[in-house]
Structures are given as structure tokens and as C-alpha cells.
């Protein structure tokens with residue numbers, strides 16, 4: 448029996464640039480040309496002011512650990528216990544992620560610790576942004 | 584909305600709560616609805632408005648044999664029924680219908696005839712949350728907790744006390760699922776589900792249902808013990824817990840709650856009884872803070888000091904709550920039922936001389952919120 452895999456995201460036309468970016472090893476956000484708000488999740492207008500004049504921007508990939516749980520129940524593609532985290536990017540938006548290259552314990556996972564993006568290839572089309580403790 | 588124009592004149596839960604393997608979800612709806620209609624002393628033919636969540640109003644109307652002139656299928660999670668009360672009150676006042684039935688039922692434990700709730704892999708949740716291993720509400724709802732604790736200086740012991748206090752209330756309630764007393768140590772030594780939360784800080788999973796009958800205050804005078812709707816509020820924020828504006832507070836809570844207080848024209852000192860939907864142990868803290876009872880930084884200490892327990896100055900979740908009474912999946916209806924019982928003076932753990940009750944619900948993972956303020960005074 449094939450090992451169960453984690454849920455695979457399916458892009459829509461409005462989110463394709465995000466997943467194309469992840470595939471290319473880039474974390475892509477959107478920024479409003481009118482009010483300068485940087486936002487996530489992807490949509491072709493600014494959720495701050497409604498302007499349709501928005502640009503795709505490459506994020507620094509740096510952020511800090513905003514909050515998390517350490518899930519102890521089974522889930523397809525995961526070996527419990529594993530952390531489900533929310534990272535606050537330096538650009539402002541927050542996104543859900545997993546923390547890799549780090550013990551999945553309350554001691555190792557300190558709120559506000561610095562994180563940086565890394566990518567896990569799920570298949571030829573989808574790579575998933577994950578975060579690891581920042582070096583230095 | 585104007586105060587005291589609409590009243591609850593019928594309220595009932597399913598005949599049984601807990602594990603009900605011999606009834607489908609639709610039949611649980613019907614059992615609750617028939618009990619509530621009987622409680623009101625009405626007939627099915629008296630009902631001209633139908634509201635429900637997850638199932639559609641047409642399913643309920645057809646199953647029960649109701650001809651309706653108004654329906655509400657608002658389905659925003661466990662607080663949908665608070666929103667139904669608000670919408671029904673407005674509809675009755677506007678003359679769209681005269682007598683509204685609001686039903687909830689969920690075969691949450693036995694899973695019989697349950698309407699599936701699917702998350703598409705191309706939805707926002709499917710693309711940006713599901714791949715990170717979120718499964719049940721227990722893997723999502725507690726995600727904000729550690730940030731809340733750090734910002735407001737809340738301790739693990741204080742949040743554990745929520746479960747301890749609610750078990751004290753449940754012990755007074757013959758219909759409660761869990762009645763054995765527990766201690767903070769028991770909570771903090773119970774099985775880990777999603778750190779920082781352990782099993783005793785997570786809601787039960789049961790079968791059951793409940794229903795309410797609302798009509799105009801004018802007509803309500805002819806019914807026994809009408810419970811009036813003094814104030815209402817509602818809001819939604821985001822279906823994605825990761826996209827909340829902040830984890831220090833719930834925007835949906837702090838929009839809906841104060842709206843209801845303003846509409847009711849009351850202050851916190853006027854409140855005798857509070858229900859705050861407790862799918863997980865942190866929700867009463869968020870509720871007390873966001874509804875303005877006290878700053879968030881004082882919520883943990885307030886509960887740990889025993890002010891919400893039996894005999895305390897602010898009785899909260901007096902049926903035992905989702906943690907100890909029952910939780911079929913959409914608990915808001917049971918919180919409403921307990922507020923109505925308290926206002927009728929018939930609750931198993933009755934708060935003496937209670938005149939005003941606040942009932943605050945959550946939908947999804949802080950995705951939605953509804954607040955209803957009830958009174959037994961005209």
C-alpha cells in the first residue's frame with residue numbers, strides 16, 4: 448500500500464503565480480500599487496483598498512514564529528508529533544506552515560524565533576513553502 | 584433592532600443527548616423541533632418561518648411538513664443559531680413571518696445521515712492550510728493559544744481551570760455527559776492532543792439537537808415564561824485561522840459582542856449569567872476579553888480565582904459547556920438552550936434571580952460569531 452501523502456494544493460488562476468513561484472524556489476506575495484499594502488493569500492485585487500492594480504513581489508522569505516500547535520494525532524503524510532505553525536513574514540502577511548530542521552518540542556519552538564523559507568517538492572508541479580530556523 | 588420586540592416561546596433539546604445510534608441527523612432535527620413545538624403549545628401548522636444550518640431549510644420544512652413564508656439557511660458554523668435568532672427577530676419585526684422554528688441537529692458521534700462538510704483542494708483552506716497537516720478542529724482551533732498566552736501573560740494552569748470549573752457546573756446537571764470532578768493536575772496530565780491542549784481541554788463529540796420557537800413579544804404574552812431578545816450582534820472574519828487579524832483577540836467576537844451590548848442598552852454589571860461557546864478551553868478567555876468584561880490579561884486570573892464557578896460572581900457555561908455537557912459539532916444551539924433555561928428559571932444549576940443572560944457563540948475557528956442577550960423582564 449502506498450504511503451499516505453499530505454494534502455496536495457490545487458492552484459486556481461488567481462493563485463497560480465504563487466505556486467509557480469514556489470516551484471521556482473521563490474515565495475511570492477502581492478503588493479498593491481495604489482496603497483502599498485502587501486497581502487496574502489493571493490487574489491488579483493487589494494483586500495485593503497479594492498484596487499485591481501497589484502504586482503507580484505518576491506518576498507524575502509524571512510519571518511518569525513507567530514504561534515503553533517504540536518499535533519499529536521495521526522494525519523496523512525505526517526509522523527506525530529508535528530508542529531503546525533503560523534509564520535509572520537518580514538513583509539507583514541502571515542501564513543500557515545510547518546517548521547523543519549528543528550525539534551518538534553515546546554523547548555525548541557520558541558515564539559518569535561527567526562525563520563526562513565525552504566521548499567519541499569511534492570511533485571513536478573507543486574512545491575510547498577516550509578520554514579526552518581534562520582541561520583545566524 | 585428594537586429591544587424586547589421578539590421572544591423565545593418554545594425551547595427544547597432532543598429527548599436524548601450523547602450516543603444516539605438509532606436516529607439519523609434529520610430525525611434528530613425533527614425530535615428537537617417536535618419537542619420545542621410541544622413546549623410552546625403550538626402545532627406544526629403554526630410555524631411559518633424556518634431556519635437551520637448545514638441542512639437546508641427546505642429539507643427541514645419538507646421533513647416536518649411546514650409551509651413557510653420566510654427561511655434562513657445561514658451556515659457559518661456552531662454559532663449559526665445565534666445568527667438565526669438575530670435574523671428571525673428582524674424578520675418577525677418586519678412582518679415577514681409570525682412564528683419561527685430554528686433547528687439544529689448533528690449525529691456527531693454516530694455519524695448517521697450526516698451531511699458531509701468538504702474542503703476542496705483548490706479552496707483557500709485547501710491550498711494554504713490543509714497541506715500543513717490540519718485535520719480536526721483540535722489541530723486548528725488552538726493554533727492562536729500560545730500567542731494569546733504570551734501577549735496577555737496567561738498560564739497553562741489558568742486555561743486548565745476552564746475545564747475544571749465547567750466540570751463543577753456539569754456535576755449539577757443530570758444530562759451532562761461528563762460529571763466526575765477533575766483537578767488542574769488531571770487536566771495537565773491528560774492525553775496530549777495538540778500542544779498546548781490536552782484531551783480535557785477539547786470538546787466532547789456527541790449526538791444531539793435542539794430547537795427554538797420565536798414569535799413577537801405581543802403574541803408571546805399568551806405563552807408560558809417568554810424569554811425576550813434584548814440585544815443581538817453578529818460578525819464573520821475569515822475561514823482560515825492562520826489569516827486572523829491577530830491571535831491576541833478575535834475580530835468577530837469584538838464586533839458581535841459589543842454590538843449586542845449596545846443594542847441591549849446595558850453594561851456588564853447588569854449581566855447575571857454568561858454562556859461562551861467553549862469548543863476548546865481558550866474560548867471563554869477570548870470571550871470574556873472581547874466582550875469587554877475585563878482586559879484579556881485578567882481573564883485567566885478571573886477564571887482561576889473561581890469567579891465563573893458555581894457561587895462565583897459571574898456564572899459562565901452553567902450547563903457544563905462543550906467540554907463537559909455535550910458537543911455535537913455545532914454547540915451554539917445548546918448554549919442558547921441553557922440561556923433560555925436560566926431565564927425561565929428551570930436550569931439544573933439555576934442562577935438565583937437571573938434576569939439577563941449573554942449567550943456568545945463562535946463558528947469555525949474564530950471564523951464567525953454571534954451574540955444574543957436574553958432577558959425575562961419586559
Ligand SMILES: [Zn+2]
Nearest residue numbers: 479482493496
Ligand atoms: Zn490597496
